[in-house]
Every structure is written in C-alpha cells, then in structure tokens.
Amino acid sequence: MIQRIDLRGRSLGRRELLDVLPRAEVGVDEAVHAVEPVLRQVRAGGAAALRELAQRFDGVTPEHLRVPAEALSAAVDSLSPLVREGLVEAIRRVRQVHADQVPHDHVTELAPGAAVRQRWVPVQRVGLYAPGGLAVYPSSVVMNVVAAQEAGVPGLAVASPPQKDNGGLPHPTILAACALLGVDEVYAVGGAQAVAMFAYGAAGSEPQDGVTLCEPVDVITGPGNVYVAAAKRLVRGVVGIDAEAGPTEIAVLADATADPGHVALDLISQAEHDPMAASVLVTDSVELAAAVDARVQDLASATKHSVRVARALEGPQSAVVLVDDVDAGLAVVNAYGAEHLEIQTADAAAVAARVHSAGAIFVGPWSPVSLGDYMAGSNHVLPTGGTAHFASGLGVHSFLKSVQQVEYDREALEVLADRIVAVANDEDLPAHGEAVRGRFH
Incomplete structure (x- = not known):
C-alpha cells in the first residue's frame, strides 16, 4: 500500500535527500489566482460579499454573519458531558503549557545612566480561523485562542465556515469551544473570505450589522485548506500570519524495538485528515517495515474514513524509507523536517535530543501524535512542508512583539x-x- 524508498548503502547529503524524500504538492501558486478575486470582493463589498460567497462556496446564506450570543450559550448546553469534559481538560493543559512560554521583560545596564529595556508587547487584535471542511476542529480553536489569550492579546475574533445543517452557523462544537474559552466575537465565515475579512475588515450592509461588521486584525492564525493558505500569502504584509499551512504530515523514526501496531495506527490516524496527508515511516528494520505494512492493510480497510486513508497512504507523499541505522534515519528525518515526528526507538529520548528540524517531537510509544492533537498541552498548529527547518509551531510568541526601549x-x-x-x-x-x-x- 505504501511505496518504499530504499536508501540503504547510500550516503546522501541534504540536497540529495530532499530530492528523493516524498512531499505533497500543495498547489498554493495555482490557488492564488482563484483567491485574488475573492479578496477583492470582500474588501469592496463587506458583509454583502461575505453572504454571497457563503452561498457560492458553502451552499448557505447565513442570517447572522456574527454569531449571536444565545447561539454560543446553546452550543455549550448541547455538548455531551464527555466531550465537554475533554474540551475543558484540553483548555486547562494547553493554558498551563502556554502560560510558561510568556517571556519576561528585562533591563540591560550598559553603564551608569545607560540602559536598554527589552519589552514584550502583545498585538492588539487577532483573527483565528477554525476549518470546517472534511473535519471539524474545536481542538484548533483551543490551540489558537489559548495561545493568544496567554500572550495578553486584548481582541480576539474566531471565524469558521457556515454549516447548512446548523442554520448557517458554524458547527456547534466550534461554537461551544469558543464559549468555553470566553470568546464572544465569532463569525460564520469560511475559507479565503474569512482571511480577507480579518485582513481588511468588513463593513456591514444591513442595519443589524452596524457600521462595521468586523474590524481589521494584526495577525491571522489557524489551519485551513490550500485556498486559506493562498489567501494568507496574499495578505501577508497587510497582517502577520502564522504560516501557509500545507497538508498535514507525520514521520515515524522507528527501529526493531517499535510495536508495528502502534506505528500503523499512527500512520493511519494522520492519513485520516486528508487524501493529501503524508505518512512516512523511516526505519532500519526490514522486519518492522513488513509488519507495519501488514498491520496498515488490516487496519486501514476497517477504519471509518478508509477511502480517504487509502488515498493518502498510496499517494506519492507517503512512504516507508529504509535506512542503514538510526543515525542514518536521523539524517533523513532532519532533512524531511516533519510537522509531527514520532521517535519509537531504543533510548528514544536521547535520539529525540538530536533532532533539529520538526514541528513537534513525540517521544516513545506512549506519546502518539493524537495526544498532541488534543490534550498533551502542546500546540498542534505546526509548520508543514519542510518549513520546520526555520519555523516554529504556534505559541505565545506568535502574538508578541519584541520592543527595545532605550534610556540614556x-x-x-x-x-x-x-x-x-x-x-x-x-x-x-x-x-x-x-x-x-x-x-x-
């Protein structure tokens, strides 16, 4: 099911590794042409344009572009107790980790009467996007909102696509997550048009919208499809962005000590996101590779989204990469720069310490990527497409500016x-x- 790339007996540099390792074709350049008129339409037409675009792309015209307060409250009340408990626990853990990320101001005394003060200042307003296409991600609401809140951002707005099955409002669990986080500025706006609304603001076209539906923001964050990524590219410079997120990725560096069932489950869980998702196993064990292949075939056919999973695993972006040893595997994963990297080897912590390019590293058999997606406390908005070579995952720093204050x-x-x-x-x-x-x- 998954292609094999055999690098055994070959000594490859970084450039050569980048040539042979699999990677999804994102197609942002092509999407830019489709997105440009959408941005112009929103900038010129405001709320009226947003309603027309919602009908075109989402098949519904929202009665309320800004979600009413009573809809947020009702969404919380409709949550199952266990889902609510899960969201509350995710918020608690993510908040605890991100609170510890906040940097402290400091003063450097260079001489009597000469000082430079380092200050960290939050941006004043952010727009946070929560997708609603193949899957709905209240967990992304948690990741984006908590990081911004812990940075001290005073103004937060969330946008998520209107759902035909929810009366033109975003998915109820998205709304519930916003309410649990104390966010009351929520918009039923999806895709590139949400990015445009955040970047340029949007004037209201009906009395209930007032003079301005949405004020412009300073920073836009949150995952999305290729059209969201293209829209972010076009507004970068008008606003700050977190990244042009591409299809999600997992790389697993494993040796003969790894449990093939664990590895197979983790490759499948990432493939579940999107037919373009990348699942890559790097191993020095031919026996493990064969066992993982067998387990993947058994498990993938039985999972709910088996067609989507099969397309992702069979695609050119996924592979089993055979290497001579763990050192060679480290060279491969460092060159690849995965969004999510699992280390399932003997002495996994020591191996993980030698990784310098990954969005997030999951150490050992009991730290699966799924844990990080929800409740590890880490942030799951991470660099994709090899950008982990120079970029970090979302965090408090994404919403802070460093300001030096000179006092002589x-x-x-x-x-x-x-x-x-x-x-x-x-x-x-x-x-x-x-x-x-x-x-x-």
Whole structure:
C-alpha cells in the first residue's frame, strides 16, 4: 500500500535527500489566482460579499454573519458531558503549557545612566480561523485562542465556515469551544473570505450589522485548506500570519524495538485528515517495515474514513524509507523536517535530543501524535512542508512583539558622542552625528 524508498548503502547529503524524500504538492501558486478575486470582493463589498460567497462556496446564506450570543450559550448546553469534559481538560493543559512560554521583560545596564529595556508587547487584535471542511476542529480553536489569550492579546475574533445543517452557523462544537474559552466575537465565515475579512475588515450592509461588521486584525492564525493558505500569502504584509499551512504530515523514526501496531495506527490516524496527508515511516528494520505494512492493510480497510486513508497512504507523499541505522534515519528525518515526528526507538529520548528540524517531537510509544492533537498541552498548529527547518509551531510568541526601549541620560550619551560622530561621518551621514553633538552646544 505504501511505496518504499530504499536508501540503504547510500550516503546522501541534504540536497540529495530532499530530492528523493516524498512531499505533497500543495498547489498554493495555482490557488492564488482563484483567491485574488475573492479578496477583492470582500474588501469592496463587506458583509454583502461575505453572504454571497457563503452561498457560492458553502451552499448557505447565513442570517447572522456574527454569531449571536444565545447561539454560543446553546452550543455549550448541547455538548455531551464527555466531550465537554475533554474540551475543558484540553483548555486547562494547553493554558498551563502556554502560560510558561510568556517571556519576561528585562533591563540591560550598559553603564551608569545607560540602559536598554527589552519589552514584550502583545498585538492588539487577532483573527483565528477554525476549518470546517472534511473535519471539524474545536481542538484548533483551543490551540489558537489559548495561545493568544496567554500572550495578553486584548481582541480576539474566531471565524469558521457556515454549516447548512446548523442554520448557517458554524458547527456547534466550534461554537461551544469558543464559549468555553470566553470568546464572544465569532463569525460564520469560511475559507479565503474569512482571511480577507480579518485582513481588511468588513463593513456591514444591513442595519443589524452596524457600521462595521468586523474590524481589521494584526495577525491571522489557524489551519485551513490550500485556498486559506493562498489567501494568507496574499495578505501577508497587510497582517502577520502564522504560516501557509500545507497538508498535514507525520514521520515515524522507528527501529526493531517499535510495536508495528502502534506505528500503523499512527500512520493511519494522520492519513485520516486528508487524501493529501503524508505518512512516512523511516526505519532500519526490514522486519518492522513488513509488519507495519501488514498491520496498515488490516487496519486501514476497517477504519471509518478508509477511502480517504487509502488515498493518502498510496499517494506519492507517503512512504516507508529504509535506512542503514538510526543515525542514518536521523539524517533523513532532519532533512524531511516533519510537522509531527514520532521517535519509537531504543533510548528514544536521547535520539529525540538530536533532532533539529520538526514541528513537534513525540517521544516513545506512549506519546502518539493524537495526544498532541488534543490534550498533551502542546500546540498542534505546526509548520508543514519542510518549513520546520526555520519555523516554529504556534505559541505565545506568535502574538508578541519584541520592543527595545532605550534610556540614556546626558552623561551616558556624552561618553559616546565623539565615537558616534566618527562612525556617522564615516558612513557619510553627518546629520546623524550632529543630532548627538548638537545636544552639547
């Protein structure tokens, strides 16, 4: 079912590994052309455009683009007790981890009367997107909202696609998650049009909408399909974004000590997301690879979304990669830079410590990616498509700006004056030097 790539006996550098390792074709460039007119339409037409686009793309015209408060309350009341308990526990754990991420201000005293103060300032308003296509992700609401709240962002808005089966409102569990988190600004707006609404704001076209339906935001975060990624690319620079998220990925680095059933279950769970999802096993054990293949065939055919899973596992983005040993496997996974990386080897913690490119690392047989998706406390909004080489997962830092505050008195500046003038003149910027020298005449 899954293709094999045999790298045994080959010594490949990073460029060569990138050439042979599988990767999903995202197609953002092509989607940009489809998305550009949508952004223009929302920017010009506001609420009226959002309603027309909802009918075109979601098959429903929302009566309320902004979800009424009573709908949020009703969604919480409709939750099953166990789902509510799960969401509350996820919120608690994610909040605890993200509270510890908040950096502290500090002051560096360079000399008497000379100091630079490092401040961390939250952005003032964020737009958080929760998908609602093949699957519904209240867990993504938790990940995005908690990180922004712990960063101290004062203004939060959530958007999720309107659902025909829910009277034009987003999925009830999305609404319930928002209510449990204390978010009352929620919009029944999906896809690229939600990104446009957040980036440019949207004027209301009906009396109940008021003058402005949605104010512009500073940062847009949250996963989505290729059209959401394309829209984020187009508005980057107008607003900050978390990433152009591509199809989800799992890589599992495993040796002969791994349980083939665990590995197979984890590969399938990631393939369940999307036909373009990538599931990659890297192993030095031919026996393990064969056992995983057998378990995947048994389990994949029995799972609820078997067709979707089969397409993902059989696709060019998924593979079993055979290597000579764990060291060679580490070179492969570091070159691949997976969104999710599981380490299922002997001495897994020591192996994990040598990983430098992964969105999140799951260590040992009892730390599956599914745990991180919901209740590990870590954030599941992670870099895809190899961007883990330079990008981090969503966290408090995604909503903070570093601001340096310079505090010098007269004496501290005077000590440096001649040297500042000399360097300024050397750069042929004499007015810079005069801005300092002139203070002492």
